[in-house]
Structure formats: C-alpha cells, structure tokens
Amino acid sequence: MRQWLLVRLGRAVVAAWGIASLVFLVSRVLPVSPEQLALIEMEDLSRQIGPATSNEVAASQQAVRQRLGLAAPLFYATRTTGPAGEWHWHGLHNQYHEWLSQVVRGNLGKSYLDGQPVTALLGQALAYSVPLAAGAASLATTLALALALYLARGSGSAGRTLVQASLATLQVVPLFLLALILLLLLANPAVINLMPLASHGPAPNLLVAAGRWAVRAALPLLSLVLAVLPALTLPLVASLRQESSTPYATTARAKGLPLGRVLRRHLLPNALLPLFTTLTDLLPTLVAGTVVVEVVFALPGSGRLLAEAAAAHDYPVVVAGVLLLAGVRLLSLIAADILYFLADPRLRPAT
C-alpha cells in the first residue's frame, strides 16, 4: 500500500514538473518574449533621454537581458534560426537548467514588474487565499454531506426537487458568472449590500479582525462553495440511493431503525468512498476558483496575483502559480489517500 502511494505521488511530481516545464518553455519561446517587451520599454525610455548610439542601445539591451536572466541560451541544446539551422549543445549553462535548479532549492525567481522575489509576493498573497480556500473547502464538504443526507431521505417532494434542480443548474454556471451575479445582487447599494466598505486601520483585537475578515470574505466564500457544491453533492446522493437498495440497508430498516440513523450510521460510511476521489480535485479547483473570485471581489490574494501577472506577462509569477497549483494537487492526493485509510480499514497498510 505504501509503495502504491509512493508511485502515485511520484507520478504526480513528474506531472507537476512536466506542466511547469511546459509553461516555462512556452513562455520563453512565444513570438513576443518577455525580453522583447522589456526591450521595447527600454527603447521608449532611452528615446526620452535623447539620441543614443547603436552601441549604447545594444549594451543597454544586453544589460536588460542579464538582469532578467535571459542572456543564456534557453535549453540544453538549441537550434540557430534560419534555413540552414544547426544544433548547438550548451551544457548546463542555460535558462531552463538555471530555473529548474533554483526551483528545487525553493527560489522561484524575481518578478519582472518590480523585481521583488516571487516567494515573498506569493507568501503575502497566500495569507489571504489560504483561509478563503480552506474555509470554502470545509464549508462545502459539510454542506454537501447535509444536503446529500436530506436528498437521499426520499424523492418527489417539492423541496427536494427544487434543491436537486438548482444543484443541476449550478453545475453548468461558470464561477465567474456566479460570482458576478452575487456581486451585483448582494453587494450592490441599490439592491442589498452585504459587503460594506472595508473598514481600514488596525483592528483593536483579534476578534474584530476576524469579524472584518468574515464580512469581507462572506460573498467570495459563498460563490466558491456554490461552485463546487453540485460536484460534491450529486455523486454522493446517487451513491447513497444505490446503497439504500442493498440487503444490509433493508435489514437495518427491518430491525426498526429510523431512516435517518440508517442513512448516517450504515449507508454513509460505504457511500463516502467515491467522495474522497472528488475531494482530490476539490482543493485545486478551489484554488483555481480564487483566481476568478478574487478578481471579481477585488481581494489581494494569490489568485488575483496570478491573474494580474498573466495579464502583465510577468512570467516568473505565472510559473510560480502553476507550481503552487501542482503542489496543492499533490497535497490533496495525500489527503485523499489518508482519508481512504481512515474510512476503510481494509485499505490500511499492514504494519
């Protein structure tokens, strides 16, 4: 079992490395590379200062390349451009190797925009996003369990039909539309304003700070929870309904146990197992959701950092965001496996 877990984690690490490398390489070979963007900027600046000789321009361009770490060749072997392209072997002195060895050491580079270390930027932003995503995850899971138990108790009543239909509708609504609808309906001074203007200044104590955070985070939390709720609830309901037609469920009912107790104590543990697989995708989906939600509600979290970096071609931050997401997926794989072991003793590793 442990070996199986290791193999799974190994695969996830390889996939994370693959996707981060893909994004890194694509970002460096695009038609307008970051280097050229910076060079255009430089040209504008130098034009304002005054006419410069071509030597000076070339020297300043070389300096920009050096500063952004773009002077070295891109990959271990590159091909010269032109019809008679030839391959050159550069050894370990190349951008990709430099980037990879820095990433392994935990250094994600510096932002192109303001030269700040990406780890510091991400750290500040994650302080906003981690509570948001974690809160949404726990809230959504709790709500999904409660809703699934409610829906599985029977079918056909008006309330259940309504809940099921709205869950099915929510399933196709993209998060950005959902968040926008909530923003326009519930944070609009003309309709209902649940999101008062953020009160600035230092909070007198921890309780007030937490209260302010809760007020600001209510709508983002709600949109994240609503976005992932159908994917969590509907499979669980189907699984519960399937379990309730098994002989052991009939036995439990025949013993005279009330339906709620049968559902909670007898059927739920067996129906839960498929939910854990969904949970693997839950955290990455939520962290990806913060990209949209933080842009809509103007929260200074990691999602907005990523979206703004992508809009401003700030590649080191974008690549770091990709690595972060891949890391979150790795964590949730581990969490799902641990949950499997806890829920089903048959799967526990023999010790």
Added chain:
Amino acid sequence: MNLVRRPRSLAVAHWLAIGWLGLVLATGLLAPWLPLPYPAATPDLLHIAAPPTPPHYFGTDALGRDVLAGLVAGARRLVVLSLPAVGLATVVGMAAGSAAGFWGNSRLRIPVALVAWLLAAGYWLAALPARTGITGCLLLIGAASSFFAWWRTRTTGPGTGPTLAVPLDSLILGTTAVLGAIPRLILLVALAAGPPLSPTQLLGLLTLVAWPETARLVRAHMLRVRVQPFIEAAQASGLPEWRVWLRHALPHACQPLYAFVPLSLAGLVGLENALAFLGIGQAPDSVSWGSLLTTIRQDPTAWWVATMPGLALLCTLLALQQVAEILKRPLILK
C-alpha cells in the same frame, strides 16, 4: 434501417433549449451580414455607458461599445471558436482514447524496419546534431531488419518479421496526466499569459485543454467494448486490426460522447468567457460576452452591460445542459 430510436416527446424546456441554441447558431453564422449600426469593437464616444435608448437598443458599456453588437460578436465567437474547438478536441480525444484503450501497451506492434526508416527520415528532416552519421546508422538498421523480415517471410511464412510494441496506453495516459496536473482554467491562463493570441492559437489552446477529458472517457469505454464477442468475431474473420478498431470498436466506444459533447462545449464556452473576463491573452479588438461582462466592474451602476451578456451566457449553458439530457435518454427498441 434503424432498430432503435430515441423517445419522441420532448418537454417544453427541451424545445426552448433547442430554439435558443438555434438562435445563437444562426446569429453567429450570419453575424457578418447582419445590418448592425455599430461595429462591436468601435467605441461610440458620444454615448459612453448610455442606458438602452434608440440609437443603442441595448445600451453601451463604459468604453462606449454597443452592447447589442457585442452580443452578436459573442455569438459569432462561440460559433467560430468554441464549436470548432470542441469538434477538434472530440476528434483528437476520440482517436487517442480509443487507440489507447484498444491496443493497450503491448498489442500495437509495428515492424522494426518501419520504425528505423521513419526515425531516419525524422532525424534527417529535423537536422539534429551528427545528422549524417546517425541517419546512416538508422538506415543500416532499417535495411538490415527489412532484409531479415523478407528472408523470414520467404522461409517461414508471412508476418513473422521482428516487431516493436508501442506503449500507446502509457504515452496517452501520461500526456493527459501532465495536462491534468493543474485545473484547466489555470493551464489556460498560464499558456495565454503572453502577447494577445490569434484566433488560431486560441483555438489550438482550447483544443489542448479540452481533449484529455474526452480521451479518458472514450478509453474507459473502449476497455469494455474491446472484450466483447463481436470484436473477437471481427478479428477471427481476418479483418486487419485498424479496420476492426475503426469500423467495429470505435462506433460503440463513442456512445457516451453523444451526451458528453454538449457538456464539453458548455465547459469550453465557460472557460473561454472566463479567460475573456479576466482579460488574458485577448486581442484589443476582440469582443465576447465575457469581455462585455468585465466592463461592469468599471461602472457597477450600468446594469444593462451585465444583464444581457450574462443572460445570453447563462441561457446558452443551460440549453446545452438540456440538450445533453435529451441525448442521454435511453434508446427504445422499435
């Protein structure tokens, strides 16, 4: 003759869904010929954020762009971008997934000679280092194994030359795993972070993001179809493998796709509009429902800017869900 048919009676919701999708499709197809007073991307600087009044029947946004023209442009984008992307992704995913499921890791064996010839040609064309030497070696291997295969055929009968198994299943699953390592929206955002994308690049990107899901679905279904007796019968009747795959196994493995393609399209439309909403990788003159919706943040009082594109997007997605439901209903024997 059709032995099976789908149930005829459709609910009102289904007819509404089909009607709406037909309207969007027609608008998108006819967009270049529609008599619109204002082009979608050109701002009318005299009427900025104007409420719905006669010159602009649906109002204008904070940049002075006509909302009605924007709606039509969004429908056009859906027809020329999302629809082809889903078509391409379905074809790619179908081919990759069904091949992976049908041949697995060891059943697709190709002659060593063919591999060597192809590698030699590829190496020469890519102009990799030490071109002459390595191409020569590959050609030698190719010639030797061709000769060996010919000799074996003469002595022991046809089809006994040396072959090489292609780990097709591992290759395709590995590719989907790499592409699935991060959520689709993040992958799209990261790859579109560069300069504004041309429509072709955006089409390629959407296809890249969408095909793994289709491939996984078809592969899972193919694993069940492959062991059915009729496939065995087709193989026993001496048909070539690719023909069994294409004509006998593939049509059955694609059954779940009927209901899946509309949902896949809904997902892609949502993703594409989310990208436009975030304003990443968009050409400055491109207008879509998502990019119209994003202007509401500059002027939250202009409700008409958000209502119409939002409703159009919502209706399209719900209609696609209804269509998927129609297609999901079980077949009935006549």
